[in-house]
Every structure is written in C-alpha cells, then in structure tokens.
Amino acid sequence: MKIRDSKKEEIENKKKDIFASCSFSDLGLHSSLCDQLRERMGFEAPTLVQAQAIPVILSGRHVLVNAATGTGKTVAYLAPIIHHLQGYNPRIQRSHGTFALVLVPTHELCMQVYEILQKLLHRFIWIVPGYIMGGENRNKEKARLRKGISILVATPGRLLDHLRHTSSFTHSNLRWIIFDEADRILELGFGKEIEEILELLGSRKVGSDIKGNGVSECNRQNLLLSATLNEKVNHLAKISLENPVMIGFDNKQIQPHTSLEVNGSPGPDVDDEMELGSKAIISSTEDYKIPAQLVQRYVKVSCGSRLVIFLSILKHLFEREASQKIVVFFSTCDAVDFHYSLLSDFQWSPYSQQEAELKQMFLRCKTFRLHGNMKQDDRRVTFGAFKTEKLALLLCTDVAARGLDCPKVRCIIQYDSPGEATEYVHRVGRTARLGERGDAILFLQPIEVDYLQELKKHGVSLTEYPILKVLDAFPLYGQTHRVRKSVFLESHPWVLYLQNALESFLLAEPKIMKLAQKAFCSWVRAYTAHRGELKRIFMVKKLHLGHVAKSFALKQQPSLVGKSFQLQTNKRKRDQKQKGVLKKRKVANKT
C-alpha cells in the first residue's frame, strides 16, 4: 500500500515539474481549440512553457523562448496563432495568402510541425496548413502557394526560392514569423538567406490584420525558439525582434550592458521572464536546459574496441527490455550506411564461429537509417515507420537531432561525438521527453575525455557507464568470463571474440567491406573537421588509423591518401578524355 502511495506521489511530483496547474482555457485560448487539444490530442493541461508563452504570444509581443527539449514548444507557438486566426471576422480565405510562417531547419521537422498543425486545425477547416521544403516538387509547391496557405511551414532555402520566383505567393498579410530551432537554422549557414527572407517579407515592418470590414494595421510578431538559444542568435534577434519578452532565460544569460527591462511583478509561472531592448544580447556562458530525469553517461573506450563495445551495449539494452527504441548518432552518412548494413546482416554464434548452423542474428530488432543523402520519400517512410515501432533501432546523422518527436525512445547513443555542446543537448533531447525516463550514452576515446569539461561549461555533467559489468555478463562458449579490474577492456575475452567474429564476417561480405572502407575515409575526414577550439580535444594527429580501421571491422587500414589520390587521378583522366573528345570534335567541325 505504502509503495503504491509513494509511486503515486512520485508521478504527481513529476507532473508538477512538467505541467502547469491551470487549464488551456485559463490561458485565454478559444474553447474549440481547447476542446481540440483535450479531446483529439489528449492534452489535459498545458506544459509549464506553454503556460508561460501562450499568454505572452497572445498579447502580440515578440518572444524568445528557451525551454528544454520535449516540453511542448510547438503547441506553445501554434495555439496562439490559431486562436487569433480563427477569430478573424470575416473568416480568412485562401486568397488572403499566408498569415503565419514557421521556419525550421530540417525536412523531418517541417513534416512534423505540419502534422501537428493539421491536428490542431481539425475544427478550423478554413485555416489551411501547408509546407514547402527542399527536395520536394517545386511546381506542385507553386500550385499550392497559388491556391493559398494560411500557415506555412518551410525550410529557409526553399522559402527564399519561392519568395524570389513564385509571383503568385501572397504574403502581404503576413503577421507571424516563427524561427523554430533558431540557432540551428543559423548554424546550418542560412544566416544570409534569413536576412534576405526578412528583407523580402519586410522585417519588423507593419503587417496587416483583416478585421471587421476590411484590412486594418497591426504589428508583425516574430518568435524565436530553441532549447539552446545562445549568443549565436543575437544578430537574428536584433534584426527580427522588437523589445522581445524572454522566456526561460536565467539572469546570467542576458548581457548586463543591455537596456534590461525586468518585468515588474512576475507571476508564479513566469519567474524567469524578462524583457529587453532591441540591443538584446544573450551571453555565451549559458547553461543548457536538460530534462532533469535524463540519465547521462559516457563510455570511455579506445578506438580499436569501439565497434565491439557499441554492439555489446546495444545487445545488452535490447535484451534487458523487451520493448524499447534506441537512436544512435553518427558523424557521417557513410558511417550510418555501413553500420546499418552490418547490424542488419551480422549473424554470430555464442559457441563457436565454425558452427554455422547455430548462428543467429546478433540483434533482434528492426533497424532503420536516416541521413541527408537519402531520398526524401525514403526519409519520410523511415521516420514514420520508426515512430510506430515498439522495438527498433534508428541509426542516423544529425538530421534527426533537432525537434524530432518519437514516442518511447528510451536511449540515445552518441557513437560519434557531436562536437558542439548545443548538438549534444538536442541529440539527447530525443529521449526523456515530457517527463518520460531516458538514458544517454556518449562514446569517448581516452584521448577525448576533455570533452566532458566542454560540456560542463554549459552545466552538463555525465557519469561513467559500467561497461565492464556489461561485458562480463555475456556468455562465451556457454560460460561467463569475469575479468579482474586490472585487465584492459581491450583484452576482455568477449571483446577479442566479437572483434574477430566481426572481421571474419566482413571478409565474407565484400559489399559491406566496401561500405566499411568508405565509412572509414569519411569518418577520418569528419574528425578533422571539428571546429577550431575543439581541435585540441579531437586531435587527428593522435588517432591511430589502424585502430580506427578496427572500429570499422577492417583488418587493414584502407589508404586515405591512395583513395583520394586515385579519385583525383580518375577525375583528371576523365577531364582529359573529355577535353580530347572536344578537341577532336572541333577539329572534325573544321574539316
């Protein structure tokens, strides 16, 4: 009885950390929208960030929202917009064009926001949602824009394309611009595009508002949101926001020299809400917000044993829980492709390698992959399928790091380090969403452990993962092998056995071997591409390339120089051949 009571108490406390004690209608939202949120979407109460942001956004102020991953930021900005749009009298029509524009960094996020919009707009069929993004058919998008899209979700490049070339795209009634994952949009190098977009849309200029019997003037309202709003968004904030309200910032995150105008008497739910002038500067010493219940650990393993340890952890996690989802992040598309093929096909025998008839799949779960080199449709299908699976593994690059909301992801593994602390925060944010439990495991080589200090600067601290315990638990030849602590991880019998099995497997699978060689080369290239300051941690000079090869189950290190040299030579030969053909043609024409 006591246990049940304490569990109940725990759940109640957890709810208090995530949800506000008011209702959606207390926040001023229209009753049909509140019904929609409750009945169709199952949202009983607003989350804390929704309770803070919705009234401020409803009031028409520009807003910067900095809230942890998985706390419901999407509804926080969509609900107030829908509230206003549904209230326009006469009703808005498609011919009025776009009223709200949501800018997002990736295709997946674009689709996800669009899907949430569709659900929210179920009772307001005259408000039309739509999306445009790179990789889609431009002409079809043009046709949709010509018909009119009331709330448009877009990636920056494609939006700019339509702003320049689609004359039938009506945006003269635009009232809201939202930058979801604002810092990522800038990190992806869209800074210039964003400036041009704001210019073409008339940044901070007066928008229009259809009310009563015609068009009257009202202010443009811009919103910037992320779990990692940092100093990088200062410029964007300056050019797009006017006297914004800041939600979810600590005092130390706002530079003291700015003309701070702290709210007079903050209410119980807005204790860290502030206003600041147009010179707003967010300082670079920000602590990022991580879900409190997330268990964050690192596993320190030398390069040569990385693959074996990775596979062992996966096996351990999938065998521990019958139903769970795991997401693994890699630095390159090639690495995703290689590990995807390996994990989809790798069979082993716990007894002896020779006993082929006893071989079984190493992992018994559905494996998916997601990266930027895949076709748009494949990306869509993968993401949709992974969402609905109960027992599944997703191998991906950072295209899946931001904003993606997959239910029941239990663990995030960062097999390749993210580099930027912001990306660490977003990657781990794919689990432990909305108060759910979650684990995060970061792989580090002994030469990279200073990275933990880098994370600490942003208030992120990790403890060590008990890897030896996991390895000891695997039966080998029918027995468990407990190893004394003094023995190196690398010489653990299980590690030696599995490495050998993987290398033999690859020798018998030339296709996968090719993928491994390609992945090896791009992995080394990606390692050299860490940002300046991080180069002192991720030092390519300190890498033992033979050990890197082992981490791709390769017995021998593929030649990096040879490969690029060969590619260059081939290209030169092709070019020369083409020139030769052209010359010959010219000569032929002359004669």
Ligand SMILES: Nc1ncnc2c1ncn2[C@@H]1O[C@H](COP(=O)(O)OP(=O)(O)OP(=O)(O)O)[C@@H](O)[C@H]1O
């Ligand atoms: N009031 C609510 N009650 C219950 N569930 C909610 C509520 N608001 C949002 N959710 C759900 O919470 C999950 C996380 O929401 P959302 O994706 O908007 O978070 P986020 O803060 O934008 O995360 P990220 O920073 O990772 O993008 C979603 O599954 C969403 O449907």
